[in-house]
Amino acid sequence: MTRLVWDGLPDAVRRRVAGRIGSEIVHEAPAVGGFSPGMASVLTGADGRSAFVKAVSAEQNSYSPELYRREAALHAGLPRGLPAPTLMWSFDYEDWSVLAFAPVHGAVPPLPWKRAHLLAVLDTVRGLTTPDPDSPLPGVDELFREELTGWRSLAAAEAVAGTHRPTGTPGFVADDPWLRRHLDRLIRLEESWEDAARGHGLLHADLRADNVLLTEAEDRPSAVTGSSEGSVVLVDWAYACRGATVFDLVYLLLGAVEAGGCRPEDVLSAGSGLLRKDEHDAAAVLLAAFTGWFTWLKTLPPVPGLPALRPFQARMAAAGRSCLTASGVIH
Template structure:
């Protein structure tokens, strides 16, 4: 399968556009002013995302955003600051160095990980490394190492996408990115909504889930490590297989293998209860399909097309599971 999803990119704010107060706060955290900043293009944040080097030679990764760029992003950065500070040291994530928050601008500073995102379309060898790391991540985060909102609390409404499409009465209308529901989906909407409604009682557990694993949130290092970045959506109370399920549609959408085959062969997937997987997948597919039909958020022009590709891959997987 060829790569279908567009690159996961937002409209980045350059480092030089940061207010002087923000740059000064970063300099205080790093012990010297930033002498060089290289913007990173992967990921959907519309704010600053830069690898920086200070005048003293120290390297770090800085992300910063203001409510003027996107009203939702500062809240996500604040959540990520709390989550990153609470992650245990044995979790393969960048070390959190500090944050700045003046009520408008929020900046986070992490150690710089000398790595790169996986190649897309996905390469078999790199996917094997990541799949193994996802299994280890789930084991490391079970039981959940810190208190966070639960998966069910956070996603119950979002995973009602099929019912929302029914309630909105726009089954045949073009969505925000031109997406039109296919005839099979339209005819099965009531069943999909009913199926998705049952996921909340089936996908709970004692694992802390990242909840947003995609190629642009993963770094591969030269020494073979897999590092998971961007933790604003981390939620507790998930089944051990939850992250694997949410990740595989994006893998498929970016040229990867059949998600059912990958899931069934993975230790986390083999231990999963079939009805729980199908219901959760129905909820996730509805979330992505309904979202991709909305107007794009400020500063995120490719988000809806990426969600559409994920949603279509999830729906294709779901149809296979439903026979």
């Protein structure tokens, strides 16, 4: 995927960004990873001040500007001392949305995941501060209620399409022996995901390697300090919400299986040290729900401006199926 860079922004947007930073932009360091087609770069002005700036318009992807606006609004409800960059400012101009954060001097974890890095991120997630009861953050069940219905959506599409569906119609249960054999069990698990995920903790809810920064060079980062100067910093909080911590843990581990560095059989293994024993039942439910979600999404048409998204979702679906089978959730 090719991201926008500073020179590709409209002059009017560039002037406004430079004015907020305080001087003419003389250096750009683009970010790596992620799916957004917008600019994501550390911009440094002539006077030495800098900011990590994200900018996107509806021309790149119709949904991305709204996602940026939601991220800006949600930052007001995040607890203080969070291992996350500080939002400095944001603005909209015509169909552009722009966010600026205090720069974090770190790098995304190298892939495949190293166990020390994965454990450090899991520990950071478990240590996130509980949001204030008056915080505007939504519940995870509310935020994802229409999303985590993948197995049910596949079953419904198959029922409508039948075995003579047109080419490209979502739904392929009839062509997949594994799905035909296990779909009823997967639906039962999926139907209980809201109970498994409901809680009062702070969730990132989009926890992938490209949304993690390690701020120390050692292979094993030190314990998180609760600030952006700690060893693990979590970025891109557009889906911040309340819920059970196991939601973030399972999503992260599923991504680690997809990216390499975590074996499918270790996700729910009592001896792997990745999840606690009391988290395993909820984790099995969420693993089934996430796998169904990605299995459904990979059947849908490509998203304009996000060419890497559907292939990623297909890999996540395959990783989830491997985890469900290897862990014995699906026999």
